[in-house]
Amino acid sequence: MTASTTSRTSIAEVDVADQAGWWSREADAVRATLREQFDTDLSGADLTEPRDPAQLRERLRESAPGLTTITDRIRSAFDDGGACAVLVPSLGVAGVEVDEQRKALYSFASLLGDVMANHPMDTVVWDVRNRGLESETRVKASDSDRSAGYHTDAGYLPTPPRFFLLYASHAAECGGGLSLLRDGRIVLDQLRQTEEGREAIKALSQPVPRRVSSDLHHLAKIEEDGLQYAPVLGLDPLIWRWSKRRTREFSSPEVQQAIDTVYELVKRGPGEFRLPIPTDGVMIFDNHVAMHARTGFTDQRRNLFRIRFHDIP
Numbered sequence: 169m170t171a172s173t174t175s176r177t178s179i180a181e182v183d184v185a186d187q188a189g190w191w192s193r194e195a196d197a198v199r200a201t202l203r204e205q206f207d208t209d210l211s212g213a214d215l216t217e218p219r220d221p222a223q224l225r226e227r228l229r230e231s232a233p234g235l236t237t238i239t240d241r242i243r244s245a246f247d248d249g250g251a252c253a254v255l256v257p258s259l260g261v262a263g264v265e266v267d268e269q270r271k272a273l274y275s276f277a278s279l280l281g282d283v284m285a286n287h288p289m290d291t292v293v294w295d296v297r298n299r300g301l302e303s304e305t306r307v308k309a310s311d312s313d314r315s316a317g318y319h320t321d322a323g324y325l326p327t328p329p330r331f332f333l334l335y336a337s338h339a340a341e342c343g344g345g346l347s348l349l350r351d352g353r354i355v356l357d358q359l360r361q362t363e364e365g366r367e368a369i370k371a372l373s374q375p376v377p378r379r380v381s382s383d384l385h386h387l388a389k390i391e392e393d394g395l396q397y398a399p400v401l402g403l404d405p406l407i408w409r410w411s412k413r414r415t416r417e418f419s420s421p422e423v424q425q426a427i428d429t430v431y432e433l434v435k436r437g438p439g440e441f442r443l444p445i446p447t448d449g450v451m452i453f454d455n456h457v458a459m460h461a462r463t464g465f466t467d468q469r470r471n472l473f474r475i476r477f478h479d480i481p
Contacts, residue, residue, distance in 0.1 A: 178351040179441055180251035182241050184260065190234030191261050191272055197231035198275050212270025216290045221282040225480075228279050235272075239279040242452060252351045252457040253441075255449065259335065262448035266337060266471075273335050273450070273473050280452070281331055281477035287322070288383040296334065296472040315464040318350060318434045321455050321476055323409035324380045324388040324396060328455055330479035335450040337471045344465030349441040350434050352408045352457045356401070358433055365433075368426035372400040377418040378409070400427070407456045410434075434459060445472070 203209055205224050206216075218224040229236045238256070245254045261272045270293045277283050277292075286294040299311040309316040322328045339345065359365030375397040380388045388396050395418055400409050409415075416427045434440075442463075445451050453460055455476070 177245075177249050177251045178354070179253045179255060179349065179443075180245040180249050181255050181257065182238075182245055184238045184241070184256055185258070187234045187238055188260050190232070190238070191264060191268075194232040194234055195268070195272075198228070198235070198271065201227045201231050202271060202275070212267040212274060212293055213291065213295075215271070215274050215292050217283060217285050217292060218278065221278065222481075224278050228275055232275065232279075235276060236279060239276060242280060246452075246454060252353065252454045253349055254452045255443070255445070256451075257446060258448045259450045260448070269335070269337055270473060273333070273475060276450070277333060277475040277477045280333075281329075281479050282481070283475055283477045284322075284329055286474070286476070287387060288381075292475055294474045296474050297470060298468055310462070313465050313468065313470075316462040317412070318348070318410060318459045318461040320408050320410045320459055323378070323398070323411060323414070324384050326389060326398075327478075328407065328409060329476040330454065330456055331452055332455050332474060332476040333450055333452045334445055335473045336445040336447050337473060338469050339444060339447040339449070339472075340465040340467040340470040342465055342467040344463050344467070345470050346442050346444055346463040347451060348461040348463065349443075349453070350439065350459040351441075352406065352410075352459055354439045355408075355430070355433060355437075355459070356406070358437060358439070359430070364429055368429040369401060369403075371423050371426035372430070373403050374399060376400055376415055376423050378411075378415050379418065380414075400430075405456070408459060410459050 204227065205218050242254050245251045261269050274283065274293055283292045285292055296310060298313040300313065320328065321332050359369050376399065377395040377397055380390060380396045390396055398409060400415055412427055412431050416424050419427065
């Protein structure tokens with residue numbers, strides 16, 4: 169990974185080799201815990217939000233001590249180490265049947281926070297792959313083999329999820345599909361260095377109009393004009409709701425200039441991290457702090473799982 173020198177821990181790496189084999193030891197207990205929560209056997213692809221996230225977390229801590237050790241280390245990297253992203257190079261479920269990997273990831277995320285549905289669907293685990301192969305219409309960049317620009321996730325919610333994860337069930341072997349990351353704290357510091365940047369902070373910390381897909385309107389606070397009004401940049405606490413396309417088109421010239429200032433900084437400025445998530449690796453992002461993007465790829469076998477989750481209340 170590459171980035172400008174900084175005293176902050178932007179990306180922490182957590183090695184869990186001492187817990188290798190946790191899935192073979194704890195898979196049966198994890199399946200039983202999920203069955204107890206949903207009163208039935210569901211496939212990993214069909215798992216929805218748990219009816220009682222705290223109870224599920226408590227039961228998983230009892231039934232899966234190895235997985236709990238892993239997630240406790242990750243929480244420490246965020247809470248004590250100040251990371252805005254954590255990379256686990258090998259989670260220990262490589263070679264496991266794909267739907268079992270989904271169940272493992274669902275349990276992993278449930279120990280870290282309260283998992284949320286992949287709106288507008290009810291299910292939690294989302295396969296990130298090139299869906300253009302199975303669709304006649306143009307899919308969004310994150311579901312294609314094209315590059316995806318910098319953004320944060322689920323900015324339509326009154327409070328976006330604190331975290332999301334990406335697990336590489338099959339990483340691209342073509343040299344593409346790299347994860348790109350900007351530490352939003354560093355971006356904010358860089359903006360403060362110039363008058364133009366300070367004006368951008370002022371403009372974007374006020375409510376600005378944002379387009380929200382109609383199928384998400386029931387989840388967002390939508391005004392009579394059909395738009396959502398929320399700060400792009402929340403300062404206390406720090407929350408970035410970054411999506412150039414969704415915010416610029418309805419904004420005033422002043423806000424458009426501010427958005428362009430941030431866009432140029434995150435696209436071309438110093439401090440960018442570029443790294444692959446290796447097969448069986450998982451990266452957890454602080455979605456309030458980290459902006460993320462992705463390079464394009466040609467290896468059509470690439471398949472990642474994404475789960476969004478709120479912080480533990």
